[in-house]
Amino acid sequence: MTPCDGASGGPGAPRASGTCVVIGYGNELRSDDGAGPWVARAVAALALPGVLATDAHQLVPEMAEMLSDARLAVFVDATVTPEPTDVAARRVEPHADPAGASHFGDPGALLWITRQVYGRCPEAWLVTIPARNLDLGESLTPGVRALCDTAVSVVARLVACP
Amino acid sequence: MGQQIMIDPVTRIEGHAKITIQLDDSGQVNGARLHVVEFRGFEKFCEGRPLWEMPGITARICGICPVSHLLASAKTGDAIMAVGIPPAADKLRRLMNLAQITQSHALSFFHLSSPDLIFGMESDAAKRNVFGLIEADPALARAGIRLRQFGQEVIELLGGRKLHPAWPVPGGVRSPLTDEGRSWIGERLPEAFQTVRLAIDLLKRLSVGFARETEVYGNFPTLFMGLVTPDGRWEHYDGHIRFVDSAGAIVADKLNAAHYREYIGEAVEPWTYLKFPYYKPLGYPAGIYRVGPLARLNVCSHVGTPLADAELAELRQMGGRIATSSFLYHYARLVEIVAALEATQILIDDPDVLSTRCRASAGINSLHGVGCSEAPRGTLFHDYHVDEYGMVEKMNLVIATGQNNLAMNRTIEQIARSYISGPAIPEGVLNRIEHGIRCYDPCLSCSTHAAGRMPMMVQLVGPDGGLLDEVRRG
Numbered sequence: 055m056t057p058c059d060g061a062s063g064g065p066g067a068p069r070a071s072g073t074c075v076v077i078g079y080g081n082e083l084r085s086d087d088g089a090g091p092w093v094a095r096a097v098a099a100l101a102l103p104g105v106l107a108t109d110a111h112q113l114v115p116e117m118a119e120m121l122s123d124a125r126l127a128v129f130v131d132a133t134v135t136p137e138p139t140d141v142a143a144r145r146v147e148p149h150a151d152p153a154g155a156s157h158f159g160d161p162g163a164l165l166w167i168t169r170q171v172y173g174r175c176p177e178a179w180l181v182t183i184p185a186r187n188l189d190l191g192e193s194l195t196p197g198v199r200a201l202c203d204t205a206v207s208v209v210a211r212l213v214a215c216p
Numbered sequence: 217m218g219q220q221i222m223i224d225p226v227t228r229i230e231g232h233a234k235i236t237i238q239l240d241d242s243g244q245v246n247g248a249r250l251h252v253v254e255f256r257g258f259e260k261f262c263e264g265r266p267l268w269e270m271p272g273i274t275a276r277i278c279g280i281c282p283v284s285h286l287l288a289s290a291k292t293g294d295a296i297m298a299v300g301i302p303p304a305a306d307k308l309r310r311l312m313n314l315a316q317i318t319q320s321h322a323l324s325f326f327h328l329s330s331p332d333l334i335f336g337m338e339s340d341a342a343k344r345n346v347f348g349l350i351e352a353d354p355a356l357a358r359a360g361i362r363l364r365q366f367g368q369e370v371i372e373l374l375g376g377r378k379l380h381p382a383w384p385v386p387g388g389v390r391s392p393l394t395d396e397g398r399s400w401i402g403e404r405l406p407e408a409f410q411t412v413r414l415a416i417d418l419l420k421r422l423s424v425g426f427a428r429e430t431e432v433y434g435n436f437p438t439l440f441m442g443l444v445t446p447d448g449r450w451e452h453y454d455g456h457i458r459f460v461d462s463a464g465a466i467v468a469d470k471l472n473a474a475h476y477r478e479y480i481g482e483a484v485e486p487w488t489y490l491k492f493p494y495y496k497p498l499g500y501p502a503g504i505y506r507v508g509p510l511a512r513l514n515v516c517s518h519v520g521t522p523l524a525d526a527e528l529a530e531l532r533q534m535g536g537r538i539a540t541s542s543f544l545y546h547y548a549r550l551v552e553i554v555a556a557l558e559a560t561q562i563l564i565d566d567p568d569v570l571s572t573r574c575r576a577s578a579g580i581n582s583l584h585g586v587g588c589s590e591a592p593r594g595t596l597f598h599d600y601h602v603d604e605y606g607m608v609e610k611m612n613l614v615i616a617t618g619q620n621n622l623a624m625n626r627t628i629e630q631i632a633r634s635y636i637s638g639p640a641i642p643e644g645v646l647n648r649i650e651h652g653i654r655c656y657d658p659c660l661s662c663s664t665h666a667a668g669r670m671p672m673m674v675q676l677v678g679p680d681g682g683l684l685d686e687v688r689r690g
Contacts, residue, residue, distance in 0.1 A: 083276060115327070115346070116365040150347040163347075170350045171358045 074213040075121060075176070076107040078130035086185035086198045089205070090130040093183070096206045097213075105213050113164045121164065122172030126179075128212050129161040130205060132198075133182040141204045143212065146178040181208050221636075223646055233658075235628055235649060243638035248629040250621070250653065252490035259611045267293055267580070267606040272382050274598065274613070280323070280659055283316035283371060284591030286384045287453070288598040291587030293386020295474065296602055298581035304571035305388030310453045311563045312374050312384065313589060314556040317452060318408070319367025320592035321509070321549040321556075324657040325415060326360025329546055332651050333422050337429070338644025356418070359411040363553075366408045370560070373397040388575035398564045405561055409523075412553045416527065419547055423534070426543065430535075432634040433652050434542025434627030437462035439495055439505035441619070442512040443473070443590050450516040450524075450555060452590040458515045459495060459505065464538045467495075473588030476597050480614065493619045504622040507594025508656065509548035514538045521562075524555035542627055542655040549657070580606045591616050593659055617658040627652040 078094025080087040091109035098107035106124075110117075113129075121127055129146065151163035161180050168175040183205050187195045194202065223235040238246040258277050265273065271289040275282035287309055294301055301309075327346045334352070335344045342348075350357040374393060375381020383390050423430070443451040444458045457471035457479075471479060483492040483500040495503035505511075519525050528551055535544045563569055580602060587598045594616025601610040631652045635645045 115361045116368060118361060119365070150351075166347070167350055167357075171354050171361065 072104070072123070072125050074102075074105045074126040074128065075124040076105060076128045076130065076209055076213065077110055077113070077117065078107070079110040079113055080132050081111060082192060083190060085187045085189055085191040086183075086194055087132045087188055088192070089132040089183040089185065089194060089198055089202050092194060092199075092202050093130045093181070093205045093209065096202065097209050100206075100210065102210065102213060113161065115164070115167050117164060118168040118171055121168045121176060122174060124176040126213060126215075127161075127165070127176045128179050128181060128209050130181045130183070130209065131161075132185040132188075134188070135184045139184045141181060141183055141201050141208055143179050143181045143208050146180045148175055179212050181205050181212075221639075221641060221646075223650060233653070235653070237628075237632050237636065237649070239636075239639060245629070245632045245636050248625065248632045248649070249487060250490075250624050250628060251488045259613055262608050262611045265608055267296060267386065267600065267602050267608060270598075270600065270608065270611075271384060271386075277613075278659055281316065281320055281591050281593070283312055283375075283381070283384075284589065284596050285598070286381070287313055287589045288587045288591075288596045290384035290386055290389075291589060292585045292598040292600050293587070294576075295585030295587060296580060296582050296600065296606070297386055297576070297578040299387055299576040299578045301388045301576050302571070302573050304392060304568045304574040305576075306454075307563055307566060307568050308374060308389045308392060308574060309384055311393070311560060311569060312371055312381075313453050314560050314563070315367045315370035315374075317367075317556045317590075317592050318553050318560075319364045319371070320657075321553050322360060322364040322367060322411075324592075324654075325419075325546060325549055326357070326364070328657070329651070329654050330360075330418075332647065332654070333419070333426070333546070337648045337651060338642065341643055341647065344647070356414065359414055363408055363411040366404050369404075370401055373400065385575065387577060390575065392571055392574050393564070393569045395570060398569065401560065401564050405557060408557050409554075412550055412557065416547075416550045416554075419550060420530075423547070428634075429648075429651075430541045430543045432630055433648075433655055434623060434630060435540055436626060436630065437540060438623055438626075439467060439498075439503070440511035440514040440538065441495075441505045441507050442515040442595055443588070444516050445520075448517040450512060450519040452512070452556075454589070457588075457595070460515050460538060462538050462540050468497075473595075473597065474586040476586065476588070476599075476614065480619075482614070482618075488621075490621050491618045492621050493614060494622065501622055504626070505619065506542070506623045507616050507619045508545065509552045509592070510539055510542065510545045511594065512590060513548050513551060519551075519555045519558075521555060521558035524551055524558055527551040527554055542623065542652070545655045545657070580604060591659075593617055593657055594619055615659075617656070620656045620658065624653055624656055624658065627655065 076094055076097050078090035080090040082088035082091055094107045094109040146161045148165035148169050149162040150166050151160060161178060165175040165178055183201050186198055221237040233250055233252045235250055237248045240246040262273055271286045274285040274289045277285055331344045331346060331349050335348060371381060375383035439459050439461055441459050443455040445451045445455045457473050458469045459467040461467050479496050481494050481496045481500060483494060494500045495505050513528055519528055531547050531551055535541055584601050589596055596616055597614035599612040600608055602608055628649050631649050635648055
């Protein structure tokens with residue numbers, strides 16, 4: 055996980071207390087799978103007050119501490135769909151995920167860990183961006199790049215909600 | 217022809233593998249193999265790329281131990297530039313490697329292996345995972361998470377990123393530790409010490425119930441290999457190579473890591489992408505050797521710091537001067553975390569880590585270089601041939617997990633023979649066999665440069681090749 059704006063749960067950085075945490079995750083060496091990190095950086099560039107945006111290769115349990123202090127969490131990920139679709143947002147609820155019981159997991163599993171270990175977890179949303187190309191590569195396909203702009207707007211609206 | 221049982225893929229390891237167990241006509245185990253079935257071929261596609269890109273590219277082999285590749289690659293660059301790096305750079309690279317060892321060992325113990333140890337090898341598979349651990353003991357889980365976080369954040373403090381920090385470079389490192397960073401590490405160290413103490417006490421309590429596992433989970437004579445300091449102490453970044461045998465005799469010592477091809481051969485088998493390194497003077501497969509935390513603690517005389525040496529004494533009391541059971545890798549990992557934390561404390565008290573003189577500059581002065589350091593899982597070699605412009609012409613990577621390949625195969629066979637008799641095999645017994653692999657904490661992404669998730673499928677195949685039974689989980 056890399057802080058996009060110099061602020062994260064990392065050393066010497068401000069805590070996420072009462073903030074909105076945006077985590078965009080994915081493998082940036084797999085073309086459109088890098089959409090999540092791209093959006094996280096774009097959100098960070100907006101410098102929205104009270105918003106902490108980070109990009110990450112994958113979700114890991116160490117993120118639980120940062121989430122435990124947050125008011126709202128927004129996860130951003132690329133998704134594989136059978137047909138081209140639009141950016142979507144849905145609520146995420148905590149759930150145990152023994153199938154992913156390693157160093158990675160999905161947002162619901164991370165929220166479950168946060169709640170179990172720290173006693174609370176924030177309200178959370180998952181914003182998905184349909185991927186078109188997951189081959190080796192470091193750039194987004196043009197269509198997905200355009201959808202990322204939409205995703206940034208969706209995230210901005212979510213974090214603006216009181 | 218007997219039956220074959222397949223575990224595919226093996227769960228809670230880094231990378232993608234399957235296990236097959238051959239049964240004879242009477243249902244007794246006839247053999248077992250660990251198959252590593254994916255391949256990415258970094259050695260090939262690095263050809264033609266500039267030397268300066270190698271730390272960044274080879275670090276992408278793995279999301280768990282990128283620091284190990286960064287350091288080995290940077291050291292290879294040092295050799296090709298034919299420079300001695302500044303003392304500050306040496307210490308800063310060491311600091312990052314210690315953080316890497318801490319976070320990786322914490323992941324192995326708390327996330328991957330402790331569920332088997334706490335709940336039992338044959339307990340309910342639905343609970344026998346990190347989620348079960350979190351539910352059963354949130355305080356322990358939190359401590360484990362924070363210990364791994366500590367290691368990762370030290371890496372981030374130094375390199376700017378937790379993953380793939382482009383910080384170690386041929387000639388040194390890009391920047392020193394900041395005073396603020398040094399203070400943060402000092403403030404968090406006491407908690408890290410407390411957590412590893414907690415883990416060691418837990419493991420010691422649990423070990424009483426794992427006497428049989430200690431006896432049959434990879435308990436056989438082999439050589440052990442690792443780096444040691446010039447006076448034979450525990451080493452993780454530099455020094456020379458030493459081999460010892462199971463009786464404690466030093467088989468070879470003061471070997472130059474750059475000359476690894478003189479004493480390490482690499483065999484291949486048609487059923488796996490994972491190579492089989494062996495100690496050349498003994499040939500293949502008699503030259504079986506083990507690397508990693510247990511091997512490092514076997515080859516060294518002592519660690520050189522008080523808390524780690526006290527724990528090493530207890531490990532040796534439990535497993536002998538040369539601990540031959542791979543089940544003791546778990547304990548060895550915790551001893552190494554103690555060693556890493558003590559060494560971290562020493563380094564942050566050294567003013568050199570704040571020095572801005574941390575990078576040497578040079579061009580291509582040698583067309584060949586080898587870099588070697590200890591990754592969490594064992595000794596790692598990077599070997600590059602370059603042209604006069606520094607473009608890589610040929611590359612060979614000898615990865616820790618590959619060096620444990622012979623031992624991992626022997627381990628699963630030993631466990632299978634100990635627990636399987638007849639074709640009816642409970643899930644828990646299959647988990648025991650998987651755990652035999654987990655003892656080594658293999659990183660198959662590194663060793664074959666492959667990646668994958670780890671659900672599990674077990675197939676029971678009859679003598680005629682027909683599928684008798686199949687179990688999936690994950």
